[in-house]
Amino acid sequence: MHPLASRPRYLFKDDPELLREQFRCLSDAYDPITLPRLAATGVTEGWRCLEVGSGAGTVAHWLAERVAPTGSVLATDLRPPAFDARPGLTVLTHDIRHDPLPEAAFDLIVARLVLQHLPERRTVLDRLVRALVPGGVLQIDELDTSYEPPLLTPDGESARLYAKFTATRSAAMRAAGGDPHWGRHVPAALRAAGLVDLDPQPHILLRGPASAALRLQLHLSHHLHDQLLAAGMTEDELLRVRELMRDPSFHAASSVLYSVHGRRPGPRNAS
Numbered sequence: 630m631h632p633l634a635s636r637p638r639y640l641f642k643d644d645p646e647l648l649r650e651q652f653r654c655l656s657d658a659y660d661p662i663t664l665p666r667l668a669a670t671g672v673t674e675g676w677r678c679l680e681v682g683s684g685a686g687t688v689a690h691w692l693a694e695r696v697a698p699t700g701s702v703l704a705t706d707l708r709p710p711a712f713d714a715r716p717g718l719t720v721l722t723h724d725i726r727h728d729p730l731p732e733a734a735f736d737l738i739v740a741r742l743v744l745q746h747l748p749e750r751r752t753v754l755d756r757l758v759r760a761l762v763p764g765g766v767l768q769i770d771e772l773d774t775s776y777e778p779p780l781l782t783p784d785g786e787s788a789r790l791y792a793k794f795t796a797t798r799s800a801a802m803r804a805a806g807g808d809p810h811w812g813r814h815v816p817a818a819l820r821a822a823g824l825v826d827l828d829p830q831p832h833i834l835l836r837g838p839a840s841a842a843l844r845l846q847l848h849l850s851h852h853l854h855d856q857l858l859a860a861g862m863t864e865d866e867l868l869r870v871r872e873l874m875r876d877p878s879f880h881a882a883s884s885v886l887y888s889v890h891g892r893r894p895g896p897r898n899a900s
Contacts, residue, residue, distance in 0.1 A: 640802055651848055670890065675696060678703070679735045681739070684706065689704035698716075708722065709722050732760055733760070738760060742771060747807075769819065774799045774810060793866065794862065804856070812887040816829040824893060824894075831885050833882055833885055834886075835882065836882070
């Protein structure tokens, strides 16, 4: 593996407790989108699958159940995976930018909210395409944070505060080398990488009381505390925006999640 110094400047602290809560919020918010999209690929017994950036492992475990008993799932993450291997499911600490990846090896590859954090996203995308068998499918789920307006707030000042929070969070991502708007560019990027049968699907969630989508934003206000301050928020503003997001009357639209399928040209041989 490559030394720690070679790793990308990820936005998030390498804190196990903070990461566990983030993975929980992400799974609760986005599994209801990601899993039906994966089912739509036809993934079934015998398929060989790769998940890049496996987080809590909910997607990898779902795939492992679908492809059992003759298929396989490789789940990778830059950090040691937060879940254990099982028959048909291999977990691997892996840097998708540099570490070896077999070519023409997988019937299905999924990467959710990973590539937008990597300055080398186009190069990584090409690697993922080469790792597909002919006829294999790549699913990329990424956000475009240019749209996430407040819908119900106590007053205009609260709406402006929330808008500053979301803009500052996106600025912190850019400062770390990410592209918070990359979701809208995924379909064109998959086409440029040579994939066909493109199927982009946009999804918007409601950030309302007790929703996983809103819990995620509250979590990010803590997880990204230092980065948000460096990007222009104050301690008082962070305290006030957290109080706002706990207000039972608060509602906002989420960012747009683009879930995009593309297929590598050619017939897919039976696994």
